Amino acid sequence: MRLTLFFLIISINFLFSQKDSSRIECKYLTSFLIDTTDSYTRKQEITSLLIGDHVSLFRSDAKARYDSLTNANVSMAVPKNGTYTIDFSNIPKAYFIQEIYYKNHNPIVYDKILNIVFAFEPENKIEWKLVNDTKTISTFTCKKAVGKYGKKQITAWYTDEIPFQEGPYNFKGLPGLIVEAYDENDFFHFTLKSLKNIKKPIEPITFSMKTDYPKFVKKRLDFQKDPIGAFFASTGRTVSKEQQERIIKMHRSKNNHLD
Template identity: 25%
Template sequence: MKNILVFVCITFCTMILAQNESDKSDLKVRYYMVMAPDSTLLRNENEASVFSYSLLCNAKKSIYADEGAKKYYDYLHDNAGNYGVLSVNSVPRSKSSVYKDGDQIIATLPIGRKDLYRFEEPALKWELIKGKKKTILSYSCNLAKTTSDTGKVYYAWYSPSIPISEGPFRFKGLNGLILEVYNEEKSILITAVEIAKVSELIEPLKYVNIFDVKDKSKFLKKRKEVMEDPNSNNLQSKYRATGPDGQEIKIDRRQSTVKVKENNLLD
């Protein structure tokens, strides 16, 4: 009986250890994402916005997010969503993330300034382009092309010498690590700037408030509504504008100069 208990204990500990190891990263890849208002990205970088992300990954799991987002949401989760004690500088520039577990790719993306939506991304189908080579961070890369489920065309440089089928955002599934991605309009460029061997925990970001829609079509529908009418959620605002005579000025809240450009939608 004693031997059986020892065997069960050893087996259980081995299973826990194996599970913990599967949640640890093999690599950390830092990427810069450059977004331009139109196709001027490669011609006028002064008009572009630059974001910094990191990818923690192993052969089965990964998390891709703003480098400060994990710390930010860990704090909110552990402090009951108390935003008041955080400085403006601690808020990450991007609240989006992509978590991969096996074949499942879960994206969390914002709509508007506050709302976050989580859904599953379909896997991309890649077309390998022969005869194209490029060196990124001293790694020889091949070129591939894909068309997303929303009809957008992307190109990716990947390195077979790093045999992990991973990459930034939802761009995964090639025979090697993706080190650079850009869209057909050349308004978005994501490129690796550093690769390191690290052992860190791979887990989803601990968002405090989130709409878990599961079906991506619901996210796309809601995003389209907000793009066409950015102020649709503010129609019941208690604030009113008045003129010099004290009369209320009627404002069409459905008119807004804030528009999201189609070329900057990364899906």
């Protein structure tokens, strides 16, 4: 990774000056629990941080593929007896759903409840405290910082060898790129795996319902209390008792939220 770092920093002032496109893509291995009471629910996904001029986007690669393939399948769906049948069998499942879009230092979080995408400004922001501690991660000399994000205590390791005040999720503002970050219980863990110069579009989600964070949290809690009612209200479909039990168990176990 260090071999390409010199060319990465040198070329950054010359490449990809178009607005709302990336200069650099950072890949993080993101590890997280679905259910904080069950260690067997731990998932891992590759997530991407796209960094451009005054704009950035953090999202799961699996979710990006899911969205792309879903849109393609919808566009190719053939009506039968007045209804559309969409094949989801070839679409990989994504578990890390939230996307964080920054423009001119203004963050927007996109999250999903059933088939509705909500957009809101996060209420939580870290006030970092720099700690006199270092360690080597990959080939980078990293420095330690800690801070509270909501109710979570976050530890971050950043390197000033990569002079961007960026990092995974909504973790920004340190004197260098965050290489690793995690909470005190290791319910979420982000580790930088690669970075490269690349030009990719950075765009917010077009179709979303604007709300604020307290209203979104209430909707999420209401859904977890009565997922069957929310499912019926959204789809108009009734399900068997066995399916109801499975839906209730699945959604009530999703209790690990980073926001």
